[in-house]
Amino acid sequence: MPWxxxxxxxxxxxxxxxxxxxxxxxxADVEAVPFLEPRQAVVAAMNFSLDLILLxxxxxxxxxxxxxSELPRTCRVIWLAEDRLPxxxxxxxxxxxxxxxxxxxxxNSYISRICTGEFDSAMEPRAIRVPEGTSEEEPDRPWICxxxxxAGGVGTSTAAAAFAVHCSGPDTRILYLDLQTFGNTAAFxxxxxxxxxxxxxxxxxxxxxxxxxxxxxTLIQNMGGPSYIAPCALTSNRFSMTGEExxxxxxxxxxxxxxxxIVADVPTDASELIILPFxxxxxxxxxxxxxxxxxxxxxxxxxxxxxxAGVSAEDAAGRIRLLYNRYPKxxxxxxxxxxxxxxxxxxxxxxxxxKELIQxxxxxxxxxxxxxxxxx
Numbered sequence: 001m002p003w004x005x006x007x008x009x010x011x012x013x014x015x016x017x018x019x020x021x022x023x024x025x026x027x028a029d030v031e032a033v034p035f036l037e038p039r040q041a042v043v044a045a046m047n048f049s050l051d052l053i054l055l056x057x058x059x060x061x062x063x064x065x066x067x068x069s070e071l072p073r074t075c076r077v078i079w080l081a082e083d084r085l086p087x088x089x090x091x092x093x094x095x096x097x098x099x100x101x102x103x104x105x106x107x108n109s110y111i112s113r114i115c116t117g118e119f120d121s122a123m124e125p126r127a128i129r130v131p132e133g134t135s136e137e138e139p140d141r142p143w144i145c146x147x148x149x150x151a152g153g154v155g156t157s158t159a160a161a162a163f164a165v166h167c168s169g170p171d172t173r174i175l176y177l178d179l180q181t182f183g184n185t186a187a188f189x190x191x192x193x194x195x196x197x198x199x200x201x202x203x204x205x206x207x208x209x210x211x212x213x214x215x216x217x218t219l220i221q222n223m224g225g226p227s228y229i230a231p232c233a234l235t236s237n238r239f240s241m242t243g244e245e246x247x248x249x250x251x252x253x254x255x256x257x258x259x260x261x262i263v264a265d266v267p268t269d270a271s272e273l274i275i276l277p278f279x280x281x282x283x284x285x286x287x288x289x290x291x292x293x294x295x296x297x298x299x300x301x302x303x304x305x306x307x308x309a310g311v312s313a314e315d316a317a318g319r320i321r322l323l324y325n326r327y328p329k330x331x332x333x334x335x336x337x338x339x340x341x342x343x344x345x346x347x348x349x350x351x352x353x354x355k356e357l358i359q360x361x362x363x364x365x366x367x368x369x370x371x372x373x374x375x376x
Contacts, residue, residue: 002031003115004048006041009034009056009080014100021104029108036247039067040279043311045075051115056100057081076114142175142259143282143374144250148266148274150301151294155325156287158354159346160265161188162361163285164226167261167371174226175219175253177264179246179273181238183231187354191220196230198237201245204252212256219257226263243276250280261374268301275308282374284320288335290327290345295335298322302337314339321373323366343369
C-alpha cells in the first residue's frame with residue numbers, strides 16, 4: 001500500500017508538477033493529496049490517517065502553526081523550503097525540513113525513509129508548538145460564517161444579510177459576500193464600485209493585475225453597516241467559480257484588510273462550490289423553513305456534505321448551526337437532530353420593505369446567539 005501524504009502549498013506550478021510526477025513515476029509508493037491550507041490537511045490526517053504532510057514554509061506563521069497542534073502523533077510534518085527555514089521555524093524544537101525543489105526520485109526516497117523510520121530523528125515524537133517571542137505579532141484571523149440551505153425559498157440570503165448587519169458596528173468591520181447565482185445584494189445594501197465579484201475572481205485567475213488594487217476598487221464601504229462586494233453580473237461567471245477561488249478570496253481579504261468577520265451567502269448546488277469554504281469556515285448556518293420538505297432536503301444535505309468534505313459526521317455537525325427562517329407557526333416540523341446546534345427560529349414577517357426587514361431581523365435573538373458562538 002502506498003504512503004498517503006498531504007501536500008500543502010499555494011505555489012500552483014510546484015504543486016501541479018509534484019503531483020503529476022508522483023502520479024506518473026511513483027504511484028505505487030506514494031499517494032499525494034493536495035490541500036490549500038494546513039487546517040484542511042490536519043482534518044484529513046485525523047480522518048484518513050495521512051502518514052506525512054509536506055508543508056510549504058510560506059505557512060510558517062502563528063495562525064497556521066496553531067492548527068498543527070491538533071495533528072495525530074502518527075502523522076509527521078516536513079517543511080518545504082528553498083534554501084533555509086524561515087525564522088519562526090528555527091524556534092521549534094526538532095523540526096524536519098527538505099528542499100522544496102529537488103528531483104522527484106529524491107523526494108520519493110526521502111518520503112520512504114521518513115515513513116519507514118530510517119531517520120532516527122523521525123522516530124522521536126514531534127511536538128509542533130506556536131513559537132514564542134517572535135518580533136511581530138500577527139492579528140487575529142477574522143471569523144468566517146457561511147449561510148446556506150438545502151431547499152430554496154427559505155430566506156437564506158435575507159438571514160445572511162441580517163446577520164451581517166447585526167454584527168456591524170463603529171468598531172466592528174464585517175464583509176458580506178453574496179455568492180448566489182442571482183445575487184440579492186442590491187436589495188439589501190446601497191453603494192457603487194468600479195468592479196464586481198466576477199472582475200475580482202477573473203483578475204485573480206489571470207494573475208494580470210495587482211490583487212491589492214483589485215480588492216481596493218471592488219470593496220464597497222457601506223456607511224454604518226457591513227462592507228460588501230457586488231455579486232457576479234453574469235451567471236456563467238458565477239458557475240465557473242470554484243471553491244478554491246472562494247477560499248483564495250477569503251485569504252486575500254484576510255491578508256490585505258482588517259475585517260473582524262466575513263459573512264458569505266453560499267449556494268448548495270451541483271458545482272460543489274460550498275465544500276472548501278465549508279472546511280475553511282468557522283461556522284456554517286444551515287437554514288430551513290421547518291416544513292417537512294425543507295427538513296427532508298436538509299437531512300439529505302447533512303448526510304452528503306461530510307463525505308464530500310472528507311470529515312466525519314460528528315465533525316461536520318460540530319461546524320453547523322441550524323436556523324429556522326420563515327417558520328410557519330401552524331404547521332412547522334422541527335428537525336429531531338440532537339447533534340446539531342440550534343439557533344432558534346424567525347417567523348415570517350409580511351408587509352415589510354426589504355431594508356426595513358433586514359434591520360428588524362438583525363435585532364432578533366438567534367443572531368445574538370450566533371455572534372456569541374463565533375467568539376467562543
